[in-house]
Amino acid sequence: MSNSPKRIVVVGASLAGARAVHSVRAAGHDGPLTLIGAEPHLPYDRPPLSKEFLTGEGDPSSLALDQDGAYDDLDVKVMLSTHAVGLDVAARTVAVAPAAGGNAETVPFDGLVIATGAAARSLPGTEGIRGVHTLRTLDDAQAIRDGLRAGARVAVVGGGFIGSEVAASAKARGCEVTVIEAASAPLVRGLGAQMGTRVGALHGHNGVELRLGVGVEGVLGAERSEAVAMADGSRVPADLVVIGIGVVPNTAWLEGSGLQIDNGVVCDDTLCCGPEGIYAVGDVARAPNGWLGPLAEAGPVRVEHWTAAVEHGMAVGRNLVAPAEAQPYSSVPFVWSDQYDARIQIAGHPDADDDVEVLVGSAEGGSNSDRSFLAGYRRNGHLSAVMALDAIRPFVRFRRLLANHPTWDEALELAATLN
Numbered sequence: 034m035s036n037s038p039k040r041i042v043v044v045g046a047s048l049a050g051a052r053a054v055h056s057v058r059a060a061g062h063d064g065p066l067t068l069i070g071a072e073p074h075l076p077y078d079r080p081p082l083s084k085e086f087l088t089g090e091g092d093p094s095s096l097a098l099d100q101d102g103a104y105d106d107l108d109v110k111v112m113l114s115t116h117a118v119g120l121d122v123a124a125r126t127v128a129v130a131p132a133a134g135g136n137a138e139t140v141p142f143d144g145l146v147i148a149t150g151a152a153a154r155s156l157p158g159t160e161g162i163r164g165v166h167t168l169r170t171l172d173d174a175q176a177i178r179d180g181l182r183a184g185a186r187v188a189v190v191g192g193g194f195i196g197s198e199v200a201a202s203a204k205a206r207g208c209e210v211t212v213i214e215a216a217s218a219p220l221v222r223g224l225g226a227q228m229g230t231r232v233g234a235l236h237g238h239n240g241v242e243l244r245l246g247v248g249v250e251g252v253l254g255a256e257r258s259e260a261v262a263m264a265d266g267s268r269v270p271a272d273l274v275v276i277g278i279g280v281v282p283n284t285a286w287l288e289g290s291g292l293q294i295d296n297g298v299v300c301d302d303t304l305c306c307g308p309e310g311i312y313a314v315g316d317v318a319r320a321p322n323g324w325l326g327p328l329a330e331a332g333p334v335r336v337e338h339w340t341a342a343v344e345h346g347m348a349v350g351r352n353l354v355a356p357a358e359a360q361p362y363s364s365v366p367f368v369w370s371d372q373y374d375a376r377i378q379i380a381g382h383p384d385a386d387d388d389v390e391v392l393v394g395s396a397e398g399g400s401n402s403d404r405s406f407l408a409g410y411r412r413n414g415h416l417s418a419v420m421a422l423d424a425i426r427p428f429v430r431f432r433r434l435l436a437n438h439p440t441w442d443e444a445l446e447l448a449a450t451l452n
């Protein structure tokens with residue numbers, strides 16, 4: 034392979050970056066391989082941070098993505114607590130600086146994988162108020178867990194997946210929990226209003242208060258959080274506030290590099306960012322997904338899904354090491370969420386304008402025992418997505434069906450065999 038890179042650098046030591054170093058080696062690269070990460074930890078798994086890690090006493094080591102010694106075995110030079118602070122595409126160097134401060138140095142590369150993910154958005158004006166948290170990292174989760182004492186008043190700002198999961202975990206620890214959501218229902222962005230309302234009802238069924246359709250002005254409290262101030266003048270008393278209002282991709286270090294940055298690093302369908310040998314993966318990448326093509330949305334998309342980060346990381350090794358054999362990324366999007374004792378699974382690409390119909394089971398059941406169902410999203414006569422609540426087996430069948438862009442009638446045919 035004439036243009037196979039000799040020195041490969043992966044920036045971002047988390048899920049996508051960890052999968053990338055494995056795939057680079059699996060693709061036959063036997064030259065220098067460096068993994069650079071801003072956090073002090075080796076790559077770990079984030080989904081448990083809002084779920085079992087918050088509810089349990091689990092040790093951080095249980096979150097590790099790879100076994101002890103895996104990076105030595107792969108002959109990867111790991112640089113932790115190290116921030117990438119600049120990229121010079123022409124010189125083919127990454128500038129890095131110690132997270133604790135200090136002089137920058139440059140790391141040369143022939144091939145580069147950008148895997149810097151995303152950071153949680155915060156509420157302006159809440160900096161420095163103790164008891165106010167966002168949740169993205171292990172350190173965030175440990176700080177929140179320390180505050181989830183029985184009887185503590187917890188306000189969760191934002192009723193998306195992470196906010197909803199934190200609310201469920203806080204309730205499980207005996208806290209008094211309020212979820213504050215500016216939209217008409219939780220999870221509207223991910224599920225649309227109809228299913229957002231249905232799934233959001235889990236909060237009420239489990240004793241968590243919902244404040245919907247009202248914005249947040251700020252957090253009151255000179256040193257410690259005392260209450261969340263609402264736009265309608267009311268207050269939600271809170272010893273602990275968790276802000277779950279979305280993320281921003283970590284691209285500041287790429288400013289001035291010449292790469293196209295627009296809500297993430299814009300890539301082609303092989304995850305290449307333009308210049309030869311430079312790729313982006315995971316939550317930071319805005320890349321086309323071939324599967325979306327027939328849904329008339331073939332443009333680049335940025336998703337925040339565990340499975341996409343794994344798939345990108347696994348694909349990038351081959352594309353980078355053997356660019357002549359690069360393959361376009363194409364996959365049915367998939368995301369899951371665990372809230373209270375419910376498992377929510379979504380496959381495909383739900384849109385707020387889709388018609389939604391329950392295909393399997395019934396969405397009427399309110400109690401925790403009779404609520405299992407699967408809903409289909411219909412767009413232009415086709416099934417565009419499915420959402421399942423505690424309906425794992427039907428979900429598996431529909432996820433498989435979605436791969437071939439079924440018509441709505443085909444979806445009804447499958448549903449008939451499952452009801």
Ligand SMILES: Cc1cc2nc3c(=O)[nH]c(=O)nc-3n(C[C@H](O)[C@H](O)[C@H](O)COP(=O)(O)OP(=O)(O)OC[C@H]3O[C@@H](n4cnc5c(N)ncnc54)[C@H](O)[C@@H]3O)c2cc1C
Nearest residue numbers: 045047048049071079080117149150151315316337338339
């Ligand atoms: C609490 C929580 C729960 C989740 N639950 C689910 C779930 O149930 N289902 C699901 O599908 N997805 C879930 N996700 C999303 C999933 O974890 C992400 O999609 C996944 O972590 C993305 O991996 P990534 O490697 O692309 O980015 P990240 O995991 O964000 O990692 C990026 C890494 O790059 C580092 N970095 C950033 N900037 C720099 C820099 N300049 N220099 C060096 N390093 C840098 C960061 O410190 C970080 O370690 C959850 C996420 C969170 C936070």
